[in-house]
Amino acid sequence: MLHSNLHAVLTVFGATLSLFSTVGFLNAFGVFQDYYKTHTLRDRSESDISWIGSVAIFLIYGGAPFSGFLVDRFGPRWLLLVGAVGQLVAVFMTSLCTQYYQFFLAQGILLGASMCILTWPATAVVSRTLPKNRGLAMGIVLGGSSLGGLVWPIMIEQLLQNTTLGFGWTIRVVGFTMLAFLVIVCITVREPVLLYESKSPISSDTEPAKVEPVSMPKPMKKKVEKAEVLALVKNPVFIFLSLGITIATLGLFVPIFYLVPNAISRGLSREVSFYALSALNGASFLGRVIPGHLADVFGHYNVLIISVIGSGIVGFAWTAASNLAGVFVIAVVYGFMSGVCLHMQGTAMGLLMGIVAIATLIGTPIAGVIVSRHGYLAQSMYTGATMLVGGLLLVLARFHYDRRLLASV
Numbered sequence: 001m002l003h004s005n006l007h008a009v010l011t012v013f014g015a016t017l018s019l020f021s022t023v024g025f026l027n028a029f030g031v032f033q034d035y036y037k038t039h040t041l042r043d044r045s046e047s048d049i050s051w052i053g054s055v056a057i058f059l060i061y062g063g064a065p066f067s068g069f070l071v072d073r074f075g076p077r078w079l080l081l082v083g084a085v086g087q088l089v090a091v092f093m094t095s096l097c098t099q100y101y102q103f104f105l106a107q108g109i110l111l112g113a114s115m116c117i118l119t120w121p122a123t124a125v126v127s128r129t130l131p132k133n134r135g136l137a138m139g140i141v142l143g144g145s146s147l148g149g150l151v152w153p154i155m156i157e158q159l160l161q162n163t164t165l166g167f168g169w170t171i172r173v174v175g176f177t178m179l180a181f182l183v184i185v186c187i188t189v190r191e192p193v194l195l196y197e198s199k200s201p202i203s204s205d206t207e208p209a210k211v212e213p214v215s216m217p218k219p220m221k222k223k224v225e226k227a228e229v230l231a232l233v234k235n236p237v238f239i240f241l242s243l244g245i246t247i248a249t250l251g252l253f254v255p256i257f258y259l260v261p262n263a264i265s266r267g268l269s270r271e272v273s274f275y276a277l278s279a280l281n282g283a284s285f286l287g288r289v290i291p292g293h294l295a296d297v298f299g300h301y302n303v304l305i306i307s308v309i310g311s312g313i314v315g316f317a318w319t320a321a322s323n324l325a326g327v328f329v330i331a332v333v334y335g336f337m338s339g340v341c342l343h344m345q346g347t348a349m350g351l352l353m354g355i356v357a358i359a360t361l362i363g364t365p366i367a368g369v370i371v372s373r374h375g376y377l378a379q380s381m382y383t384g385a386t387m388l389v390g391g392l393l394l395v396l397a398r399f400h401y402d403r404r405l406l407a408s409v
Contacts, residue, residue: 011129014184015123015189016140017184019141019144020151021185022148023115024147024151024281026053027146028156028281030153031156031160032156033049033261034261034264041103046258054257054365055108056108058361061360062358063116064116065354067079071121076122081186082117083119084118084182087111089110092172093110094106095169122185122189123138125191128191146339147281150278150285152174159174240394241393244397245356247393248308248311248312248390250366250386251312251363252338252363254383255315255338257367258371261371261376263327266322279328280338282332283335283336285339287339291307302398303340304341309392310333311338311391312386314337315380318330319377363386
């Protein structure tokens with residue numbers, strides 16, 4: 001049996017571009033958070049504006065089960081095409097928006113739903129294409145979202161600084177750039193094909209073997225009994241795990257949305273602040289890729305706990321970041337820690353996807369309300385507190401599962 005190495009490489013490349021263009025673009029929402037507050041939506045609160053981005057993130061996470069069902073039913077090809085078209089329509093419609101409800105519909109609902117349809121089929125195909133090297137392949141693919149968060153803020157800010165373009169044409173340039181990427185995604189991300197060598201019964205040993213393509217069978221799904229689900233949700237480990245991840249997720253995306261306006265409020269220039277957001281996302285890429293070996297040695301769950309608690313400590317330290325060096329240190333360290341969180345959460349997200357999606361929906365708007373009423377200092381403390389409380393609940397889940405201090409979990 002031969003596997004098409006070229007097909008595997010192209011699939012990983014296309015899926016990486018998919019997350020670069022979807023989740024990576026959402027990782028740059030801090031640019032829009034600041035721009036809308038100071039230009040287009042000056043009459044709206046920080047919380048109102050953050051709902052646009054949080055709804056998009058919610059739809060990506062919350063729509064994952066539905067997207068997975070569609071992949072199993074129809075395959076990835078048409079879903080990728082529909083998602084790509086929907087995302088491009090959403091981006092180009094955003095370039096025409098002037099009212100809050102228009103931004104909410106285009107950049108929030110339509111963009112988030114389209115990204116959901118586009119993101120999960122791409123990652124599903126990678127898992128089926130490289131089952132033996134799934135960890136490495138998914139690390140590369142998920143790294144695409146961090147690279148997108150590194151590139152998009154710089155690109156968007158530089159375009160916005162060009163007075164001849166304005167907001168509308170800035171977003172259109174982004175849309176045309178996405179168009180090129182998404183065409184590549186739709187071409188390269190295909191269902192895996194296994195190649196079998198076969199010989200005719202009457203052929204000689206010197207006769208070339210025939211190579212016959214066979215489609216990869218879809219994975220069998222185990223039927224889950226109701227009793228098993230009830231036993232799981234009553235398990236203290238599951239209860240502490242779900243509470244911990246949910247509470248931590250409330251604060252997880254706050255720096256991505258508010259690092260830029262927070263830094264500007266402390267006297268940093270706009271340009272430098274946007275580079276800090278890119279630094280955060282660049283460090284997040286390292287956080288997604290590097291800890292894989294550590295997780296194999298010390299246990300994925302142990303590494304997740306350390307990263308969540310570490311993110312909480314950095315969240316509290318964010319309150320003291322009052323100069324250029326401090327902001328960049330916080331951005332890089334938090335980016336790395338949060339990247340580890342997002343990577344390690346994958347093993348626990350299946351049953352928790354719906355709960356976590358709600359946390360992504362309300363977490364940043366709550367932070368926006370805190371900013372409006374109490375300022376950025378209180379918001380930083382909110383970020384640190386949610387991550388630390390979530391981390392402590394994960395510790396309780398870990399010791400309910402295995403009380404040995406040095407056990408690899």
